[in-house]
Amino acid sequence: QVQLVESGGGLVQPGGxxxxxxxxxxFTFSRSLMDWVRQAPGKGLEWVSRINSAxxxxxxxxxxxxxxTISRDNAKNTLYLQMNSLKPEDTAxxxxxxxxxxxxxxxxxxxxxxxx
Numbered sequence: 001q002v003q004l005v006e007s008g009g010g011l012v013q014p015g016g017x018x019x020x021x022x023x024x025x026x027f028t029f030s031r032s033l034m035d036w037v038r039q040a041p042g043k044g045l046e047w048v049s050r051i052n053s054a055x056x057x058x059x060x061x062x063x064x065x066x067x068x069t070i071s072r073d074n075a076k077n078t079l080y081l082q083m084n085s086l087k088p089e090d091t092a093x094x095x096x097x098x099x100x101x102x103x104x105x106x107x108x109x110x111x112x113x114x115x116x
Contacts (some may be wrong), residue, residue, distance in 0.1 A: 009110030022079040022096030037076035038092035
């Protein structure tokens with residue numbers, strides 16, 4: 001059974017940074033393309049970033065490009081999202097996802113709130 005457990009969210013001021021983590025189990029993480037998606041209050045799920053299985057290719061939502069960095073540690077079965085220069089519009093619950101968009105993220109997500 002696929003398990004994805006997100007952590008690292010919190011309250012941060014505009015311009016601040018956070019590093020999200022996602023611990024994966026129940027599947028072969030090192031062979032899986034992974035995504036981060038988010039859900040802002042009152043809105044649907046929005047794709048944020050993608051990384052290939054080897055960690056050699058990444059892609060980003062235009063509005064986060066240059067501010068967010070996705071990475072992975074296949075030895076630790078962990079996915080990361082480094083978020084810098086955070087803006088209020090980045091406020092959302094962040095989820096890691098496997099098989100996006102075919103499969104809804106199974107985890108509880110981690111709340112990121114950007115506010116002064």
